[in-house]
Amino acid sequence: MRIVKSYKEKGGKLVEIYLTIDRDCIIREFQITGDFFAYPPEKVDYLKNLLIDQYIRDVLFMTKLEELISNITWVGVSASTLLKIISEILREGASSCVKK
């Protein structure tokens, strides 16, 4: 199952998040894309790698996720908005996933 969420604040930049979960509720794809800026950029990739191959319900309350997002300087989107969108997409993924 693949979920895509797009967001753009007025005067801000586009953020599009892709989440793909397999039949065993494992995250196979997690991408934060868009024309925003993030400093340092590689932390965004670290965030992605943190979620890949994880059981989706295990990451729902991951405190490290929040910590990581707030430790990146975002330009064009706020950390709180981003955290909200990521939480939403993960919750949506978790609620629609029934482990076989």
Next chain:
Amino acid sequence: MLRIRLMVDSGDPFYHMAMDEALLYLRAIKAIPYTLRIYVFKPSSITFGYFQSVSSSVNTQLADKLGIPYVRRITGGGAVYHDSSGEITYSIIIDEALIPKDYIESFRYLAWGVIEAARFLGASADFVPINDGVIKGRKFSGHAQIRRAGTVMQHGTFMYNTNVDTLANLLVPHKLKLRNKGIRSIKDRVITLSQFLDREITKDDAIEALKKGFAKALNASLYEDEPSEVELHLANAISWKYKSKEWTFLRP
């Protein structure tokens, strides 16, 4: 007054992106002076932001058909069409200590040379946050930056005579961006200096205006130089990354 080395350069997008990255690393270890590079893409090319999905931002089918290479940048921001005959790109590599701490103010500070250049040519240009140079509300210039080890590298565009039809066909705007800006096509959002001034601005006019613009904006004296052997070697070594499918399709 700052002394800044100026390089006027030309090459393919792999070379340009690799050279900007090489200069960033070399300045970070203080091996090179502050540098302003003014360059032309040959052939016309597309670059897109580090975080962008290539298929969502570039019409890759058309680009492939037209033989227009597309390359992921190390900087964020959006996709750009670099028209060989209508666009000049700049990059500036300087210490972070010399620029405003606030990110958006730093964009403005480093982009101001482009605004001054447009004003020299007679256009009422201004900077609009986050990273746009505009004339009468339409974009003629975009800017992107990265910081590493106390050094900033910002690059940006100067559309003096870009073919906006080709640009609109090659770049894919997201529907949310069009809706937010209340426009139907990228063409409604961009403008070139030649269009605005209703006269043809040449490449030489644009380059001269950029030289004057950056010297004024940064209160700098520019001295022209060629890339050194070390810079060329490092850029050559880094260019493999920009040519690789793994890098281009990092976010498919």
